[in-house]
Amino acid sequence: MRTATFQYFIIFLAQGHLRLEAGIDRPKGCVRMRNILEEKMKKGMMKVVLAFYILFCCALAGAAQQPLPLIPFPAEVEFAAGAFRLDEKTSLVVSPADSAELKTIAGILQDKVRTGVGISVPMSEAGMKAGKSISLELVSDPELALHGGESYRLKVSADGIRISAVQAHGLFNGTMTALQLLEAGKGEVPCLSIFDYPRFSxxxxxxxxxxxxxxxxxxxxxxxxxxxxxxxxxxxxxxxxxxxxxxxxxxxxxxxxxxxxxxxxxxxxxxxxxxxxxxxxxxxxxxxxxxxxxxxxxxxxxxxxxxxxxxxxxxxxxxxxxxxxxxxxxxxxxxxxxxxxxxxxxxxxxxxxxxxxxxxxxxxxxxxxxxxxxxxxxxxxxxxxxxxxxxxxxxxxxxxRMTVWDEMVDCLPEGSRVQAWxxxxxxxxxxxxxxxxxxxxxxxxxxxxxxxxxxxxxxxxxxxxxxxxxxxxxxxxxxxxxxxxxxxxxxxTIMPKLFPRIMAxxxxxxxxxxxxxxxxxKCRKKSVQKIFEDQGVKFFLYFPLGPF
Missing domain, CATH: 3.20.20.80 (Glycosidases)
Structure with a gap:
């Protein structure tokens, strides 16, 4: 039994490595491999093998692409070959160029990249130009519009990061995704495409x-x-x-x-x-x-x-x-x-x-x-x-409109929302x-x-x-x-009580x-937690007795 288990584990590692080298989405690839293991092994060393699997998914950094350090995880991700590397020659562009709202979003991104990555990204007043850039663009996109104003697309190529949305809120959400990627990679982001939108408003x-x-x-x-x-x-x-x-x-x-x-x-x-x-x-x-x-x-x-x-x-x-x-x-x-x-x-x-x-x-x-x-x-x-x-x-x-706690659920006022607790x-x-x-x-x-x-x-x-x-x-x-x-x-105690559970x-x-x-x-939490810790968030959970 031990020999068979070991053989399955080696096959699992090899298959996982090949999938990752091919650029398949790491978390989904890990889920597929886990399912293969669970089908193959019904007893014996299952827990041990799954433990090695988790370590493998989280720690295989040198040989293959790491899990995307994103929380919350996007709706759709596709990988491509190559990477974008942020440097001092990268410019930040908004379109339309005269939008004060977009400039505010760009300014927040500038500040966070400067403190989190250590690189100052200048705003380009002349619009798109040759060279690397991070662009924030309001666009007409029926598919994005179908998913609401918070949805966005993010495309990373060797030349830059392009974030597009039908409303400014979507662009802000896209910049927060880009920020996590930039901070986790210290300015280096794998080439990919993201299409993303929220489940709840x-x-x-x-x-x-x-x-x-x-x-x-x-x-x-x-x-x-x-x-x-x-x-x-x-x-x-x-x-x-x-x-x-x-x-x-x-x-x-x-x-x-x-x-x-x-x-x-x-x-x-x-x-x-x-x-x-x-x-x-x-x-x-x-x-x-x-x-x-x-x-x-x-x-x-x-x-x-x-x-x-x-x-x-x-x-x-x-x-x-x-x-x-x-x-x-x-x-x-x-x-x-x-x-x-x-x-x-x-x-x-x-x-x-x-x-x-x-x-x-x-x-x-x-x-x-x-x-x-x-x-x-x-x-x-x-x-x-x-x-x-x-x-x-x-x-x-x-x-x-009024929101009330659920004690009022049997006599709710017109137009009110309920908060169920x-x-x-x-x-x-x-x-x-x-x-x-x-x-x-x-x-x-x-x-x-x-x-x-x-x-x-x-x-x-x-x-x-x-x-x-x-x-x-x-x-x-x-x-x-x-x-x-x-x-x-x-x-x-506010931050230690919020984190990490608010990430979930x-x-x-x-x-x-x-x-x-x-x-x-769990794989992604480690990287994202490091991002927040570098920003000064304390994760040490100080609970004398909780609320009792």
Whole structure:
């Protein structure tokens, strides 16, 4: 048995080497060879051979082409002979040449190539010219248009790198692919062609400065790194029981009392929005209501049913002090506040939380009881449904839409999105009702939980689409998010908690489902992790006790 196993392994190595020398896509070639092995060997040394296989795929550097160091992995890749080598004579060209948006993209690429590769690439004001170049071109391309504005083509030849797209967002995505290739190869990139597009439109990260305030510099670092992974939504959990982080000109006591431990001025928030827009990251704010609102109510206690004074929460937990659904002045307050928030954040969706409402005084408040008599659902749940649907009128009036957590799945407001966090069943219920869903299940996409609990492989293997969902309903799964809640995430732990698991989530949300492969991801992760480490990202996972 040992002799036969060894012979199969030698044949496997030889076949793999020939395929790689022929220029076949390394990760797909590795998958094919793995399948051959699995068919040949059903027992005995299988695990040992597969272990050697993984080492072979990742380490065969001198004899053949290495796995493309790309996360997320593109939809389609074709290799050609030769390589492009970046040097000081390479120019950077945009077309149309007078596009300020394209020049911004080119400037970001210039900065990152200078710091990551050590070569300054000048911008050519004269357009295309003889010699090596990196070109960013807006084009008319029906196939790209079919896959949306984030799709792109990237072609590498000995003379340069050409990135084309029908919209600027696609060009930015292409530059991030080119950047990973350039940084991994220290300026040398194999000749190839890539056709790429996202699987989902919403590819997000949640960060939570409400519980642990984060500096503007840290928020920008998160935006920068997520954009390199083609993630495009920063879910910004700005308020909760423990803190209010949005400066309100209309209701200044919100930050004076609720934001005593730190808040963002409106100028800082506009700066963050612009920083994200330049990197095609939308910042979606979350203003929690009616629960998780103790910091708001410490400033304006008259918005509770009892009117009693409360303090900003000093510890984690679910608190019983909430906004009062039976007080008209609550809706007047929120209408003004939400319009002020929308004036800072252009995001089409604004999150209102609406989760974990544990009010104890609603049914003892006479106007609530009167209101409840005419509601389909009784008790606190009926009052909460009334509350969130009434607040939704402000959103509809602004031409915006609300996102809510899945506790509201049985009484969703018109036009709202659901964020499923407790179970995939909530996603199915929302889709059946015709609502879009963002999936971020606590197990395994809550990144405040330690990696020894939600391991990288488990994160990678999770898919946000419920099993058996039909093609038409599949379209209602907008995407997903990795959520990093702040109770146990002070600033110095943000990057170690995000990485490397956010790399896995990025690939799940971008790459075609049929092309995802755990072993291929492991091979590529090593190279891409080195790129981020060279940029200063810490991967050491510091979890005292996780979120417990």
């Amino acid at each position: 919403h590819r997000g990260i949640l960060i939570d400065p409400a519980r642990n305030f984060l500096s503007v510099a840290m928020v920008k670092q998160v935006i920068d790194k997520m954009s390199q992974l083609k993630m495009n939504v920063l879910h910004f959990h700005l308020v909760d029981d423990q803190g209010w982080r949005f400066e309100s000109k209309i209701f200044p006591k919100l930050q004076q009392i609720g934001g005593a431990t730190g808040y963002y001025t409106q100028d800082q928030l506009r700066d963050l929005v612009a920083y994200g827009q330049a990197r095609y990251v939308t910042i979606m704010p979350e203003i929690e209501m009616p629960g998780h609102s103790r910091a708001m109510l410490a400033a304006y206690p008259e918005l509770t049913c009892s009117g009693e004074k409360v303090e900003v929460a000093a510890h984690r937990g679910i608190f019983t002090t909430t906004l009062c659904p039976g007080k008209p002045e609550v809706y007047e307050f929120l209408d003004k506040l939400l319009k002020e928030v929308a004036g800072i954040f252009p995001s089409y969706y604004i999150h209102t939380g609406s989760d974990e409402v544990a009010a104890r005084d609603w049914e003892s408040f006479a106007p609530n009881r009167e209101l409840g008599e005419n509601l389909r659902q009784k008790g606190n749940k009926g009052l909460q449904c009334y509350f969130i649907n009434r607040v939704n009128q402000t959103f509809l009036g602004m031409g915006r 407790r179970s995939i069943k909530a996603a199915e219920t929302a889709v059946d009702a015709g609502h879009e869903v963002v999936v971020s299940l606590i197990n395994p996409w809550y990144l405040d939980y330690p990696e020894w609990l939600w391991k990288l492989k488990k994160v990678y293997k999770f898919d946000p689409v419920p099993a058996g969902l039909g093609a038409e309903k599949h379209k209602l799964i907008a995407g997903g998010e990795g959520c990093l809640w702040g109770e146990s995430a002070p600033e110095e 989530i990025a690939e799940v949300l971008w790459s075609p489902e049929e092309s995802r492969d755990w072993r291929s991801f």
